[in-house]
Amino acid sequence: MTDQLTAGLMALVLSFSLLSGCSSSDAGSASTAHPAGVQPSFTFQSSYDLSSQSPDSPPSTQAEALPSPDFDTPVQLPQLPSYTGDAYIAVNGNIPYFDPTGLSSVSFEYYSPRDPLGRCGTAYACVGPDSLPTEERGSIGQVKPTGWHTVKYDCVDGKYLYNRCHLIGYQLTGENANEDNLITGTRSLNIDGMLPFENLVADYIKETGNHVVYRVTPIFEEDNLLANGVLMEGYSLEDEGAGICYCVYAYNAQPGVEIDYSTGESRASSPSCLQVSLQVQADSLEQKQIDYILNTNSKKFHIPTCSSVEQMNEQNKQAYTGSREDLIAQGYSPCGRCHP
Numbered sequence: 073m074t075d076q077l078t079a080g081l082m083a084l085v086l087s088f089s090l091l092s093g094c095s096s097s098d099a100g101s102a103s104t105a106h107p108a109g110v111q112p113s114f115t116f117q118s119s120y121d122l123s124s125q126s127p128d129s130p131p132s133t134q135a136e137a138l139p140s141p142d143f144d145t146p147v148q149l150p151q152l153p154s155y156t157g158d159a160y161i162a163v164n165g166n167i168p169y170f171d172p173t174g175l176s177s178v179s180f181e182y183y184s185p186r187d188p189l190g191r192c193g194t195a196y197a198c199v200g201p202d203s204l205p206t207e208e209r210g211s212i213g214q215v216k217p218t219g220w221h222t223v224k225y226d227c228v229d230g231k232y233l234y235n236r237c238h239l240i241g242y243q244l245t246g247e248n249a250n251e252d253n254l255i256t257g258t259r260s261l262n263i264d265g266m267l268p269f270e271n272l273v274a275d276y277i278k279e280t281g282n283h284v285v286y287r288v289t290p291i292f293e294e295d296n297l298l299a300n301g302v303l304m305e306g307y308s309l310e311d312e313g314a315g316i317c318y319c320v321y322a323y324n325a326q327p328g329v330e331i332d333y334s335t336g337e338s339r340a341s342s343p344s345c346l347q348v349s350l351q352v353q354a355d356s357l358e359q360k361q362i363d364y365i366l367n368t369n370s371k372k373f374h375i376p377t378c379s380s381v382e383q384m385n386e387q388n389k390q391a392y393t394g395s396r397e398d399l400i401a402q403g404y405s406p407c408g409r410c411h412p
């Protein structure tokens with residue numbers, strides 16, 4: 073997907089959220105007041121049934137003590153539209169499934185514990201100016217989320233099919249190598265599906281100083297190790313959704329590549345897309361480091377057991393470890409007896 077198209081879709085989502093007006097008309101601002109130090113509270117909907125969504129349900133008057141967060145997946149895969157090439161699509165009328173009523177503008181973060189298969193669950197946060205990272209980002213290369221494969225295709229931007237995708241973007245919380253917050257995601261999911269919403273929220277927080285309720289739920293089918301996609305929900309608290317309000321499903325797919333979601337294995341599905349990992353292997357074989365003996369006078373190189381090596385003047389003899397190509401590039405030629 074081109075940046076232009078992504079930008080266009082973002083504008084569409086934005087204008088939709090503005091037009092549809094996520095803000096609940098009768099949610100009094102008094103209900104969001106919270107004494108300092110009180111555990112932030114969040115009320116989950118009792119039912120996530122898509123058809124029972126009612127924007128006019130009465131707001132709860134007071135926030136109760138926080139129950140342990142309910143990480144039930146708000147939608148299941150069959151309820152979500154199939155991938156048709158768009159990086160994401162609005163669902164539930166672009167209205168988050170969660171009910172932000174009673175939430176105070178206090179930043180918090182929750183990450184579901186990983187399940188017995190090692191898979192991440194819902195990550196859920198209230199992000200604001202105080203949650204934004206202040207330190208430089210470190211390395212996450214050591215984390216191998218479920219379904220991880222290091223594989224490259226020449227049709228993928230940056231070549232690598234998979235990225236380590238933060239559920240809640242690093243730029244919002246500074247959570248970096250938290251394994252409960254990292255899934256295996258395609259380049260397209262990371263850059264075209266999730267990043268636009270992370271940027272949107274980060275920009276909004278920086279401009280307004282407001283808080284955004286931010287929830288990301290990876291959607292796995294049965295025991296699959298790779299998520300089919302992520303549900304992303306966002307809602308700005310202080311202005312009751314006027315600035316940020318969206319509910320989208322972003323696809324863990326990659327144009328030109330066919331993915332087996334049970335394992336994360338993949339293959340090129342288009343003739344214009346080639347897997348490059350095999351070529352990389354071939355290249356590295358050619359570049360293999362090999363022991364040679366050089367004659368610095370004759371500019372010949374030999375394998376160490378060549379009979380010519382014994383006859384060589386010690387002054388001209390030099391051990392060398394490296395590739396054949398490098399030696400030839402340095403002006404050496406292979407011995408005609410041992411054919412290195």
Ligand SMILES: [Zn+2]
Nearest residue numbers: 374378407410
């Ligand atoms: Zn030789």
